Amino acid sequence: MVETGYEGDEAFRLEVRSWLRDNFPEPLAYCNALIYLNDAGVAAGDDTFQLWRKRVAEKGWGVPTWPKMYGGADLSAAEARIISQEMARIGAFNPMRSNGTMMLGPTLLEYGTEEQKRRHLPGISDHSERWCQGFSEPGAGSDLASLQTKCVDMGDHFLVNGQKIWTSGADHADWCFCLVRTDTSNKHRGISFLLIDMKTPGIEARPIVLISGSTHFCEVFFNDVKVPKENLVGAVNEGWSIAKRLLQFERDSLSEGRGEAPSLLPLAQTHVGVDAEGRISDSDLRVRLITNAMRADAYTRTVQRIAAEAKAGNGVHDGVSALKNLGSGVAQVRAELLVEILGHGGLGWSGDAYAPEALEATRAWLHSKCFSIYGGSYEVQNNITAKRTLGLPG
Numbered sequence: 001m002v003e004t005g006y007e008g009d010e011a012f013r014l015e016v017r018s019w020l021r022d023n024f025p026e027p028l029a030y031c032n033a034l035i036y037l038n039d040a041g042v043a044a045g046d047d048t049f050q051l052w053r054k055r056v057a058e059k060g061w062g063v064p065t066w067p068k069m070y071g072g073a074d075l076s077a078a079e080a081r082i083i084s085q086e087m088a089r090i091g092a093f094n095p096m097r098s099n100g101t102m103m104l105g106p107t108l109l110e111y112g113t114e115e116q117k118r119r120h121l122p123g124i125s126d127h128s129e130r131w132c133q134g135f136s137e138p139g140a141g142s143d144l145a146s147l148q149t150k151c152v153d154m155g156d157h158f159l160v161n162g163q164k165i166w167t168s169g170a171d172h173a174d175w176c177f178c179l180v181r182t183d184t185s186n187k188h189r190g191i192s193f194l195l196i197d198m199k200t201p202g203i204e205a206r207p208i209v210l211i212s213g214s215t216h217f218c219e220v221f222f223n224d225v226k227v228p229k230e231n232l233v234g235a236v237n238e239g240w241s242i243a244k245r246l247l248q249f250e251r252d253s254l255s256e257g258r259g260e261a262p263s264l265l266p267l268a269q270t271h272v273g274v275d276a277e278g279r280i281s282d283s284d285l286r287v288r289l290i291t292n293a294m295r296a297d298a299y300t301r302t303v304q305r306i307a308a309e310a311k312a313g314n315g316v317h318d319g320v321s322a323l324k325n326l327g328s329g330v331a332q333v334r335a336e337l338l339v340e341i342l343g344h345g346g347l348g349w350s351g352d353a354y355a356p357e358a359l360e361a362t363r364a365w366l367h368s369k370c371f372s373i374y375g376g377s378y379e380v381q382n383n384i385t386a387k388r389t390l391g392l393p394g
């Protein structure tokens, strides 16, 4: 567990600690939070998890820096970090993490009209409104600005036709924040940012099965979908700047908590065994475990330091692409080490012959492959770091 790397408000820290002691349901400690936070997962219906979500929503601590009127707690960035540090300290997690809280919410706070904020932010903050991200298309992934989903101004509404792909949680989402093409003559300045109600006639979401066995994302088809004019965020053809800002929020939130997973050492001691001096008996595995733990710790401290340095702004900093890659790498190596520690158990993908934790570890390892793809691929993040942080030519 990583202790705090910078000063905080100690009185507030004690208040958070006490609240968590009274309100965090112990059975959720150190669980694989992803099984709850994935909207497609049945585990999200679990009563204990729902109770935890309700308590955090009432407190406004799912989105602590948002104004109270939108479901937040009006706290500073430093106080928000104390909450997440104190949660990590006891193996708790933020149950409100979603596309809405991590991506759309902060974007609407900057670019939305007052009416859009009042309409959507409270539902995002208590999770009664679930969102999916309609950005990628079959011909537009890394080169996102090539997107072709067509949007025509029909006078009293917009008409949308086209296809999105890899849309996480689209089959469960109430709404989609979507990039559409409003001008074919200008690649970047021909894109607009729309909020689309997924119940609108003409929308079809078809789930895609992943290598891990889950159906995390979908293909989404739009056939003559009518979108009210008031659902446009920003101006027509100005959606690319908004999308870039949203992607920064996405990458920033993806780097959160990556280095704070529980230590694998006790598990390795049990499954692999220890030598006469009490060390993990496989020296090669031991070195790799320690290396990963040290990288995770260094990574977490770097995230904290950069966040503290950026606290004068809104918390999103230039190093977000580099951190996304570092955090993904640490988490991917950890997932692989866990499977290795489990030995034969780590080979199971389904069936009664394997313990549920072993099956979950295998699937988590397979799932970890996507950490370096979603939110922008590894290579593309390196390009961004080279250009924006290191000032190298494009």
Ligand SMILES: Cc1cc2nc3c(=O)[nH]c(=O)nc-3n(C[C@H](O)[C@H](O)[C@H](O)COP(=O)(O)OP(=O)(O)OC[C@H]3O[C@@H](n4cnc5c(N)ncnc54)[C@H](O)[C@@H]3O)c2cc1C
Pocket (backbone or CB within 6 Å): 132, 133, 134, 135, 136, 137, 140, 141, 142, 143, 165, 166, 167, 168, 169, 216, 217, 370, 373, 374, 375, 376, 377, 378, 379, 380, 383
């Ligand atoms: C689990 C998961 C969930 C996702 N959820 C969503 C979602 O909810 N909404 C959404 O819109 N999208 C989502 N995505 C899509 C994701 O954003 C894209 O997969 C990603 O941006 C890469 O695009 P692509 O798949 O089209 O690959 P491509 O862009 O075709 O890239 C293929 C390969 O080429 C490399 N490459 C491409 N361009 C360059 C370059 N200029 N320099 C060097 N290498 C390059 C890439 O790094 C990659 O290795 C999700 C993806 C995954 C895996």
